Structures are given as structure tokens and as C-alpha cells.
Amino acid sequence: MDDRISDTPPFDTVLVANRGEIARRVIRTLRRLGIRSVAVYSDADADAPHVREADAAYRIGPAAASASYLDIDAVIEAARRSGAQAVHPGYGFLSENVAFARACGAAGIVFIGPGERALEVMGDKIRSKAHVQEHGVPTVPGFSAAGMTDAEIERAAAAAGYPLLIKPSAGGGGKGMQVVRSATDLPDALITARRIAAASFGDDTLLLERLIERPRHIEVQVLADARGTVIHLGERECTLQRRHQKVIEEAPSPVVDAGTRARLGEAACAAAASVDYRGAGTVEFLVAGDRPEDFFFIEMNTRLQVEHPVTELVTGIDLVEEQVRIAAGQPLGLTQNDVRLDGHAIEARVYAESPARGFLPAAGPVRLWRAADAVRTDAAVETGSVVSADYDPMIAKVIAHGADRHEALARLDSALGDTVVLGVDTNLGFLRTLLADPAVQAGELDTGLIDRLPAYTDPPPGEAALNAAAALRPESPGRAHASALWRAASGWRASLPAPDTLVAVLIEDGEIRTVTPAPSDAAAVLDDEGWAWVHADGSTHRLRALGRREAMEHRLRGRDGEASATAPELRAPMPGAVVAVHQADGAHVRAGERVLTIEAMKMEHPVLAPHDGILSLAIGVGDQVRRDQIIAHVSAEPGRETS
Structure with missing residues (x-):
């Protein structure tokens, strides 16, 4: 099938202009091809x-x-110093930046990606939509807001029709x-969209499109070489999304038949050929939920996608290798007739976030990491890694392959239950709940499915988790020890209860359970605050063993819990940067009004007033805040009580 028989590597040295799991994944293929790999890193990633x-x-x-990662001059200088002949940009950061591709060319370095024309045309949603329309690719009705006043946008929106x-x-x-x-x-939405667009992309130009209710998100993987050959590798279903971010992806789609697959592939190849595309790319479509044969072009991603592993598992094709070979000027080693889809593959994105707390981003040290066996895991972390609030919250991808969709789903669920991340909150439990949803099992998907699910709650810890936490009761503050043996995690000692004594275990939601310590094979570690992170029975829990006095004090504090709900302090729900303050210092605010917005890991989170009162701000726009840091006070007005 592949007529590229030379054993000579396409390049001697390639710099990977990215971080995390995609950098590691690219490095693996470079090593297999005999190519020297060069990494770049920020101060936060020095030990990554x-x-x-x-x-x-x-x-x-x-x-x-x-x-750092977006500093074109710094990346080019690293490539020059390392002697790299080519740069692989991964995804995100500079991967679709035409100025970066141009800078690589000026430095005599090969950019492993498409040419400048493809980056320019497909990097602009407005331009790309108009461009592909001219080449017979169906598009969603809508309009560009470039150069329009808000009043003009309002009139055009009314003409286009809501939503x-x-x-x-x-x-x-x-x-x-x-x-x-x-x-x-519309007015508030325009303000928010422009602010995020300017901060994320340096361009606040907007595109407004008709919202297709309950759509499916289907994308097609394409490969194209410098000789004009363009093929597709089938489609991926990326419909399961939250806040427009993909969560679960699979290949092939459960609703795309052979005929529709051929039409989707033809449209995707036409879009790529129209800009003389070169390398690996993805053409994304919206598919009507009730008519999967109807599809509309959304955009073309001129890079490798996060979800590329599912295509690799069903086709057996290493997409990074294809990118490298194409960039080196080699022809594609396969034709469209050579592409075969074998079985089914499903990928789950593991994020550092707290689903039970409204999916707030999480950060901190990974005290224990263990990947599941028998599946593919592309991870950004390992034991000892630190998840920073400076970057995207995705820390791993777990990808399962099966003979059919049912088998792939079962294998992925089992693998997620066996994946251990202790020290940082993750969405592993939520992912398993999502996979078990009847609509997901049946393949009856739409992009709003996750939003309609009941609010996620963490499962209660079982006996194995409670026992593990009881065995890891932290030492009393300030207590010195003559030997490290006193800090061992098992065995009786004077500072702990005897093995047959009931131990109170605090669950993070405030509930206290009692357990008689017994042996447990659960994975467990202590954090610096004395909480035990435990993985048992396929779930992760954050628990704390309490002494008798601690348990009594906690129960007494619980009696005053209702009163504490009206405490004047307003605390940061997550670490991040303050990007907007919506109320003036000294203003009277009502319960539920937005006070400020914190951004972390590419996500914005509004902080709301907990009750009526007078606002006193403790921070300003641009300030970095810690989780639980006091950021404002909402005090009762004289003569009034908060409620």
C-alpha cells in the first residue's frame, strides 16, 4: 500500500512547538521514524x-x-539554536497562525502544516464559508458582522431570524x-463574544449563523500531498460537547451510512483541494439531527485534531507520520481505495475540573497517576506533575477500540474506571455517567445532550474508600517524630486509634461517616492539607479521617451552616485571572447579580453576589486570584439584613 520504501528519515531534527499530551504524542512518532526531537517549554513546564x-x-x-508558546520569535530562535529542519506545531497555540508559518519559511525551516493560502482562507470563518460556497460545499445560513455597527447587526439578525x-x-x-x-x-452576547475573541485570537470580528437545533457535529479527516492528491479517512462523531468543547469523540459515526460517508468525504476533499491543501486537516460539518443526510460546512481546522487517535485506531494510519512525510515533499503512500475502517473507536477527554462544582477548573499537583491497561492513553501528566491554571485543563485522552460500538463503549468505561488521578479533581466520574446515559448508548446524540443532563454529583464513597482514608489519618499539626516510621500509612501507633476503633471520616460535601478500619487495596495518598485522595471501585474521593475532638467540632460547626450562607466574604471559586469587574466598588448589588468574571484554563466563570448588600471589592481587573481567596465583601446595608 505504501510505496515510500526509503529507510531514510524525512528530517534529521524536528522541533515540537507545543506542550502536554500532543507534544509527547508527536515525539513518539518522531522517535519511531528515527528523527531527533526538540521540545520547548515555559517556566511552568520546566519539569514536564x-x-x-x-x-x-x-x-x-x-x-x-x-x-512563551505564542511567542513566534522565541520558538523560531529555539528551532534555529537546535538545528531543527522542521517544526511540528501540534494543535492550538501557533498551529493555525499564518504569521508563524511565514516566519518558519523566512528562517529556512519547514512548517509541518498547510501553505499560507490555506491558513489564511480557512483561518477566517467568514472568508472560509464564502470560499467553500463557491466550490459547491453546503453552508449554514448566516452573515458576517465585519465592519457592521451594533445597530446594523441587530437589523441583520432580525432579518436572518432567531435563534x-x-x-x-x-x-x-x-x-x-x-x-x-x-x-x-443580543447586546450582552456581542460584548462577551468580542471580549473573548480579542483576548483569545487578537481579533474581535464576529460571524452570526442560524442556530440549528439539536444538531450533530460530524467532521472528516483529510490528507493531501504537494502533488494534488487529496483523500479522506472517514468521519468522526464529535457531537457530545459542553460549552462548545468536545468531550467524547468516536469513529465512525453511528448515523452515517456508506452513501452519506462518501458525500461527506467528497465535500471535505473539495474544500481542501480548493485551497491547495497540504498535510492533515479536518473539515467540520453540522448534520441535522432528524436528517443525517443533510450537512453544512462549519469550518476547516488546518492542523491535527485533539480527537485524531480514533481515526488512527480504525484506519491503522499514523497521522503524525503522514504529516511529517508530506511536509518533506513525499507523496501519499495510499489511495482512497486503500482506506478501510476497522471496528469502532471512542475517545474521552480527561479534564482537570470539578463536575460536582459546576465544572470549575482545577489545578495543583498530581500525587498519583496510573493509566489503564489495554487501551491507548495519551497523557500530559504523570505522578509528580503539576496542573497549572495557565493552560487548557485537558490532562489526558483515553481511547478504546472494539469490534463494534458496543464493545468500544464497554472498554472505554472500564478503562476510565481504572484510570487513577489523585491530587487534582477530574471529570472521570462524569465521563462514566455520560457513557452510561441511554441516549449515548443508543447513539441518539445532539450537541445539547450534556446540557440537558441532571447536575452531576459525586458518587458516595464505599467501604474500601473509607477504610483507605481511615488508614491515612494525618498527624496532628506541629507534631515532631523521631523516625519516619511514625508516618507510615498502616499499623497501630499511639497517635492513631486501635485497628478495631471506629474512625469518623469526613466527606468533602460535609457528611461524616464512621468506619472500623480494615485492610484496603485502594490507591490512596495524602495532600498537604491532610485530605486523603482515594481511588476505589472505579471512583475517586477526597476524604479526611477525623479524631474524636475534630469530629465533634465539625458537627458543632455544621449547626451554624445556615448562618454561614450569608457571610459577607465572597471567595474565588477557582484559581485564575480577573478579566472583568461588572459592579462598581460601593454599589448596591442584588442576590445573583454578576460581580466579576474570572478566567482560567481558557474558560470564563462569573462570580455572583450571594445576597443583597453593599459591594466592597478587594481585587481589580488583571489580578491573579487563588481558589477560596477573598475577592469582595457583600455587606448588609445599615438597618437591613442579608437574606
Whole structure:
């Protein structure tokens, strides 16, 4: 099938201009091809796994992405110093940045990606939509807001008809998208979309499109070489999304038949050929939920996608290898007739976030990491890694393959239950709940399915988890020890109860359970605050063993819980940066009003007033805040009580 028989590597040295799991994944293929790999890193990533796994590594700046991974001059200088002949951009960061591709060319370095024309045309949602329309590719009705005043946008929106979806023209990944169901919602949505677009992409131009209710999100993987050959590798179903971010992806789609697959592939190849595409790319479509044969072009991603592993598992094709070979000028080693889909593959994205707390981003040290066996796991972390609030919250991808969709789903669920991440909250439990949903099992999907699910709650810990936590009761503060043996996690000692004594275990939601300590094979570690992180029975829990006095004090404090709900302090629900303050210092605010917005890991989270009162701000726009840091006070007005 592949007529590229030379054993000579396409390049001697390739720099990977990215971080995390995608950098590690690219490095694996480079090593297999006999190519020397070069990593780059920010100060936050100095000890990251991708840095150690590369053959060489270069610092490119401080933690902020804008001053490191997005610094074109710093990346080019690292490539020059390392002797790299080519740069693989991964995804995100500079992967679709035409200025970066141009800078690579000026430095005599090969950019492993498409040419400048493809980046320019497909990097702009407005331009790309108009362009593919001219080549017979169906598109969603809508209009560009470029150069329009808000009043003109309002008139055009009314003519187009609600509901509408506002999208930043220059970006992807769902950032900045706003759903507008009526004219009254439009002004605020425009402000939010522009702010996020400007911050994320440096361009606040907007595109407004008709919102297709209950759509499916289907994308097609394409490969194209410099000789004009374009093929597709089938489709991926990426419909399960939250906040326009993909959560579960699979290949092939459960609703696409052979005929529709051929039509989707033909449209995707036409879109790629229209810009003389070169390399691996993805053409994304919206598919009507009740008519899967009807599809509309959304955009083309001119890079590798996060979900590319599901295509690799069903086709047996290494997409990174194809990218590297195409960039080196080699022809595709296969034709469209050579592409076969074998079985079914499903990928789940593991995020550092707290689903039970409204999916707030999480950060901190990973005290224990263990990947599941018998599936593919592409991970950004390992034991000892630190999840930073500076970057995207995705820390791993778990990908399962089966003979059919039912088998792939079962294998993925089992693998998620066996994946251990202790020290940082993750969405592993939520992913398993999502996979078990009857609609997901049946393949009856739409992009709003996750939003309609009941609020997620963590499962209660079982006996194995409670026993593990009881065995890891922390030492009393300030207590010194003559030997490290006193800090052992098992065995009786004077500072702990005897093995047959009941131990009170505090669950994070405030409930106290009692357990008689017994042996447990659960994975468990203590954090610096004395909480035990435990993985048992396929779930993760954060628990704390209490002494008798601690348990009594906690129960007494619980009696005053209702009163504490009206405490004047307003605390940061997550670590991040304050990007907007919506109320003036000293203003009277009502319960539920937005006070400020915190951004972390590419997500914005509004902080609301807990009750009526007078606002006293403790922070300003641009400030970095810690989780639970006091950011404001909402005090009762004189003569009035908060409620």
C-alpha cells in the first residue's frame, strides 16, 4: 500500500512547538521514524514529561502562553539554536497562525502544516464559508458582522431570524461562542463574544449563523500531498460537547451510512483541494439531527485534531507520520481505495475540573497517576506533575477500540474506571455517567445532550474508600517524630486509634461517616492539607479521617451552616485571572447579580453576589486570584439584613 520504501528519515531534527499530551504524542512518532526531537517549554513546564522525553529542550519564556508558546520569535530562535529542519506545531497555540508559518519559511525551516493560502482562507470563518460556497460545499445560513455597527447587526439578525449563534471569526475550540435566542439577548452576547475573541485570537470580528437545533457535529479527516492528491479517512462523531468543547469523540459515526460517508468525504476533499491543501486537516460539518443526510460546512481546522487517535485506531494510519512525510515533499503512500475502517473507536477527554462544582477548573499537583491497561492513553501528566491554571485543563485522552460500538463503549468505561488521578479533581466520574446515559448508548446524540443532563454529583464513597482514608489519618499539626516510621500509612501507633476503633471520616460535601478500619487495596495518598485522595471501585474521593475532638467540632460547626450562607466574604471559586469587574466598588448589588468574571484554563466563570448588600471589592481587573481567596465583601446595608 505504501510505496515510500526509503529507510531514510524525512528530517534529521524536528522541533515540537507545543506542550502536554500532543507534544509527547508527536515525539513518539518522531522517535519511531528515527528523527531527533526538540521540545520547548515555559517556566511552568520546566519539569514536564514532554521536556524529559525529547532529545533536547529549550526554554522559551515565562508561564503565560502569550510570553512563551505564542511567542513566534522565541520558538523560531529555539528551532534555529537546535538545528531543527522542521517544526511540528501540534494543535492550538501557533498551529493555525499564518504569521508563524511565514516566519518558519523566512528562517529556512519547514512548517509541518498547510501553505499560507490555506491558513489564511480557512483561518477566517467568514472568508472560509464564502470560499467553500463557491466550490459547491453546503453552508449554514448566516452573515458576517465585519465592519457592521451594533445597530446594523441587530437589523441583520432580525432579518436572518432567531435563534442565532455568534462565533469569533478568527478562532475555534468553541471559545467565545454565544447562543442568542431573542433580540434582547443580543447586546450582552456581542460584548462577551468580542471580549473573548480579542483576548483569545487578537481579533474581535464576529460571524452570526442560524442556530440549528439539536444538531450533530460530524467532521472528516483529510490528507493531501504537494502533488494534488487529496483523500479522506472517514468521519468522526464529535457531537457530545459542553460549552462548545468536545468531550467524547468516536469513529465512525453511528448515523452515517456508506452513501452519506462518501458525500461527506467528497465535500471535505473539495474544500481542501480548493485551497491547495497540504498535510492533515479536518473539515467540520453540522448534520441535522432528524436528517443525517443533510450537512453544512462549519469550518476547516488546518492542523491535527485533539480527537485524531480514533481515526488512527480504525484506519491503522499514523497521522503524525503522514504529516511529517508530506511536509518533506513525499507523496501519499495510499489511495482512497486503500482506506478501510476497522471496528469502532471512542475517545474521552480527561479534564482537570470539578463536575460536582459546576465544572470549575482545577489545578495543583498530581500525587498519583496510573493509566489503564489495554487501551491507548495519551497523557500530559504523570505522578509528580503539576496542573497549572495557565493552560487548557485537558490532562489526558483515553481511547478504546472494539469490534463494534458496543464493545468500544464497554472498554472505554472500564478503562476510565481504572484510570487513577489523585491530587487534582477530574471529570472521570462524569465521563462514566455520560457513557452510561441511554441516549449515548443508543447513539441518539445532539450537541445539547450534556446540557440537558441532571447536575452531576459525586458518587458516595464505599467501604474500601473509607477504610483507605481511615488508614491515612494525618498527624496532628506541629507534631515532631523521631523516625519516619511514625508516618507510615498502616499499623497501630499511639497517635492513631486501635485497628478495631471506629474512625469518623469526613466527606468533602460535609457528611461524616464512621468506619472500623480494615485492610484496603485502594490507591490512596495524602495532600498537604491532610485530605486523603482515594481511588476505589472505579471512583475517586477526597476524604479526611477525623479524631474524636475534630469530629465533634465539625458537627458543632455544621449547626451554624445556615448562618454561614450569608457571610459577607465572597471567595474565588477557582484559581485564575480577573478579566472583568461588572459592579462598581460601593454599589448596591442584588442576590445573583454578576460581580466579576474570572478566567482560567481558557474558560470564563462569573462570580455572583450571594445576597443583597453593599459591594466592597478587594481585587481589580488583571489580578491573579487563588481558589477560596477573598475577592469582595457583600455587606448588609445599615438597618437591613442579608437574606
